[in-house]
Amino acid sequence: MLIIDNLKVAINGKVILKGISLEVKAGEIHALMGPNGSGKSTLAAILAGREFAEVLEGTVTYMGKNLLEMPAEERSREGIFLGFQYPIEIPGVSMVNFMKTAVNEHRKHKGLDPLSASDFLKLMREKKELVEIDSKLANRSVNEGFSGGEKKKNEIFQMAMLEPKLAILDETDSGLDIDALRIVANGVNKLKRPDTSAIVITHYQRLLDYIVPDVVHVLYDGRIVKTSGRELALELEEKGYDWIKKDAEKNEL
């Protein structure tokens, strides 16, 4: 589904990603871990199409297409979803209107007619239940005045509405209490289908108790320094990142 090959990226001349290679197959969940500043969020933003960094080298192929050539909205319509670490507030634009525009853009891309108002509201109701989101949120402006937990739940709600093929969740667990964490994780699990994939970026093993990854990568200083099965996450939880850092530095020498 997604093949990243030797991706090197700089922001304002500073090299942040120093050659990332990674393949996510259909149906897989990958966890991306690593200390602060290792480049996890940069990778997520690059995949989603944010134009803030310069790709120096490497390729990203998504469903057989050159992902880096597609504008951000095209990537979304082709099935890439980014759950934001810090969801953005858009005053004056109701969630209903926002989602209706987004869903209909996706439908148009697939050659489908826009949803009627009643079908759309029905869809919203279904998905709201799935992520246990308060129905009042839908009538408020996008993320405006939402609590941290509500914002994160709202990201999962939007994901449910858009049914992506590849979901990239950037620290969706940060700032969540244990109940909200469970709801968010359950939402992700319920939306999982055999042909969809996810990249889950997190600092903590606890999210991975709920969302069970097939592969765990550790990113450090712009490189993937370790890739392994689920047990790697447990090891990190126990020992922290120091040993990874030491290993990485040893390898560099």
Next chain:
Amino acid sequence: MEKDQDKIISEVTSGEYKYGFYSDIEMERIPKGLNEDIIRIISGKKGEPEWLLEFRLKAFRHWKTMKMPGWANLKIPDIDYQDIIYYAAPKPKNAPGSIEEIDPELKRTFDRLGIPLEEQKHLAGMAVDAVMDSVSVKTTFRETLAEAGIIFCSFSDAVKEYPDLVKRYMGTVVPYTDNFFAALNSAVFSDGSFCYIPKGVRCPMELSTYFRINAANTGQFERTLLVADEESYVSYLEGCTAPMRDENQLHAAIVEIIAENNAEVKYSTVQNWYPGDKNGKGGIFNFVTKRGLCRGENSKISWTQVETGSAITWKYPSCILRGDNSVGEFYSVAVTNNHQQADTGTKMIHIGKNTKSTIVSKGISAGFSQNSYRGLVKVLKNASGARNFSQCDSLLLGDKCGAHTFPYLEVDNQTAIVEHEATTSKIGEDQIFYCNQRGISTEDAIGLIVNGYAKEVINKLPMEFAVEAQKLLQISLEGSVG
């Protein structure tokens, strides 16, 4: 609604000012220039009574003593008032009256503007007075309205048919001495709409005037006079467009509203004069004096404006709240893009007791434009219990444009409560990226954000106009984010 959405999208991708065409209509013009002879010619063309010619001449003599106001936050190039044609009218083929006698090219022009002159084709529930350059070419539903006792006709017809009403009210809200442009208009005004709603009548349809500038080197100087007698109600709309030209054209209008006891007037404007090109070449200079007098107790005047056009806009629709318990409202969205300049706002003058006013102004600036809100809230000594609430918001797109707020407060009564709130915000790249990431293109994202921001004002417009205004906002900001 979905169909509208799609239409918006296709219009956004095409982008251009879509009313910029010119109609080849046989015109009658008078020579360029401004002097007493010209004024006599205009008055003569209209077959005006002596008192009106006298009014014009007095206004002209007063105008000559005045200077163009310099206090607005606008850079106005010198205007040569002798280089303008003050009267241009489509030549009548026959004596106008029925629709068959209207020049087919004229009909086509208004069809293209979405204003069919045939009543049966028209939007149900809306009567239109169509004004091109210096004359009104057709007023629809005159007869239907007359059955309810409502007078709705061109200003010229009103002078002929209802001279007493015109004489009684004209110039009582905006005297010719009021300001430079009001004096100019009073001297050379050519046409406009007149409307009188009699006692106790609720006008059964929306009334509207559509202003079209067509001829080159001309100015448009129309006058609108709207009188709502006791216990009456009317909702009135105006729209306006002009061809794309490299030269600037002058538009200086006067609107006067009078509301008697318990009367209510809702006046909505969608101003879409040609704004000039991307480099600031051409466009209409829009200098307008609009004022309403709440003369009666419990009367109410509400202004709603969506200003997207004109190279320069200088406009302050105001309310004089003379009757006790009268109410004034001003809801405005002003968009400036490229090199447009707008200095617009309102004046709320509280004279009567327990008078209330509300001001909601939403400025949107993009490109290299300058957008100013200027508003006065004045509470006189005897206006006990007066209340005002003002909210002025500015939204910036990009970093080369400017937003300015000039609120003036003069309160001479201690019981008055006056509130003012102001915000400034920017459409952030992160907001646009957030929309992009959900599959929404940048143009649509801006449309969504801007319409969300302006919603409070747009919602005050009648339905058909609200849809039109939403489209306009998006189109006006086309290409404003790189």
